[in-house]
Amino acid sequence: MTQLRKVLSIQAGQPTSDGAGVKLTRVFGGPGVEVFDPFLMLDEFGSDKPDDYIAGFPPHPHRGFETVTYMLEGRMRHEDHMGNVGLLQGGGVQWMTAARGVIHSEMPEQEEGVMRGFQLWLNLPGKSKMGDAGYDDIQPERIPRITTQNGVEVVVIAGQFDDGQTQQAGAVQRPDTEPQYFDFHMPAGASISPKVPEGHRVLLYVYEGEVEIAGQTQKLGKSRLARLSENGELQLTASVDSKVLLIAGKPLGEPIVQYGPFVMNSREEIEQALRDFRDDKLTA
Structure with missing residues (x-):
């Protein structure tokens, strides 16, 4: 007899905001995220009201995981400390490996119309959390x-x-x-x-x-x-x-210890990330 995967839980996302006030739905993330291992967070954003997204995500840091942004509609420009500049548009994906540190921004390149998509956070194993950062701007045709x-x-x-x-x-x-x-x-x-x-x-x-x-x-x-x-x-x-x-x-x-945009395996590593960010050494 065929064994089928069982549904362990069903949940609805919660409205929230992030960045400079972008309205979105947090599908999952936060306390208890271990049950979603290796995933840390999924956000859905979607609005045709510019005030919901126009402020975007000004420069901010990450360490210890990967971010995957999948755009359904709209245009968003990525810039980071490594000199990468990418245009995320409908059907495209931005795959960023923060690893030991990335400072980047994601800003709308539109003043009206629909902005819609998802951002997924994917954890990195402890052995890779302090590795080299990377970025891939994956256009729809790829x-x-x-x-x-x-x-x-x-x-x-x-x-x-x-x-x-x-x-x-x-x-x-x-x-x-x-x-x-x-x-x-x-x-x-x-x-x-x-x-x-x-x-x-x-x-x-x-x-x-x-x-x-x-x-x-x-x-x-x-x-x-x-x-x-x-x-x-x-x-x-x-x-x-x-x-x-x-x-x-x-x-x-592995243990998951998160403080805002930093996800490591221990409190000590989080404290080090905070010191590095304070001392402008996060991406060094």
């Missing part, structure tokens, strides 16, 4: 978009997509956490059975529509996040036209 035999369009951002019929490597491959990051655009009635390695954490976030998860009686509606068990098969069926993020990764199983 991100594979495929259509399965069941008519589901898949945006393959990271990892390897495989449903037993179609295989496609994503734009990004990462060691240690081995993340999979897919965006499913599902017509009503369409199903998809993505393969996820045993032992990987699996998160599903519906940002449009509603889906059924095989073996579960409760449907997963819009703006809901499901955390699944680490073993078994997965099948999704769209109740209506739907868009769903699948985010999966290999848990690190």
Whole structure:
């Protein structure tokens, strides 16, 4: 008998603001984030009101993890201390490895219209937290978009997509956490059975529509996040036209100590990060 992944929890995001007052929804993050290991936070932002996003994210630091910004609509300009300048636009991804330290800004390059997308924080293992910082500006044409035999369009951002019929490597491959990051655009009635390695954490976030998860009686509606068990098969069926993020990764199983934009393995390392930032040594 086929073992199916079970839904361990379902939750709704909470409205908040970040940066210089950008309004967003924190899907998860903060206390208890260990259950999402290796992921630390997921924010959804989306508004057609300039006052909700125009102030952007002025220069700020990070250490100890990676940020993945996936833009659905709008234009955002990235600049960092390494001299990188990138334009994040609809369908594109910014993958930044903060490691020992990055100071960067993300500012809207528009004064009106819709700004919509997601930012995911992905942890780094302790051995890599003080490694070299890096940045990749991934334009839409570099991100594979495929259509399965069941008519589901898949945006393959990271990892390897495989449903037993179609295989496609994503734009990004990462060691240690081995993340999979897919965006499913599902017509009503369409199903998809993505393969996820045993032992990987699996998160599903519906940002449009509603889906059924095989073996579960409760449907997963819009703006809901499901955390699944680490073993078994997965099948999704769209109740209506739907868009769903699948985010999966290999848990690190290490201590997580966070203070704002710094995520390390111990309080002592956090205190060192704060001293380094104060003394202008964060990126040294």
